[in-house]
Amino acid sequence: MSKTYTTFAEITDEQNKAWEAKYGKSRIVDLEVEVDGQSYNFVLRKPDRAVLEAMGKHAVSKNVQQTNKTLISNCVLGGDMEALDKDGGVYVEVLQNLQKLKTEAKSTIKKR
Incomplete structure (x- = not known):
């Protein structure tokens, strides 16, 4: 049985x-990935605390595949899903951009 994308x-x-409405407009971005002259597009959301905690459970056991799967399944809302599933270059680019979204916050420590 073939998968529908x-x-x-x-x-x-x-x-x-x-x-x-569900995630907040500021937490959603469009991503375009170009591989071998082909463009693939995705809608991503920034990972929230629940996603980060779910990833952490897999990271503790050093299960990188499951950690990545958790991030992608929760934060890729839609797009050219066949390319994400079958093209390693697309997969890596999407993961890298999700990692960037995860670490976008900035902080400053100040002496009191």
Whole structure:
């Protein structure tokens, strides 16, 4: 039985609005990945605390594959999913960008 994949072009305005309502507009980004002259597009959300905690459970046991799977399954809302599933270059780019989203916060320590 073959797997059915969705594409970025199939994402509707209603889906985008639902994601914005659920996660917050500022927490959602579009990502374009180019591999071998082909462009693939995705809608990503910044990982929240629940996702980070779920990743941490797998990281403790050094299960990198499950850690990455948790990040992707929770934070890639839609896009050219066949490319994500089958193309290693696309997979790595999406993971790297999710890692960047995870560490976007900035902080400053000040003496009192």
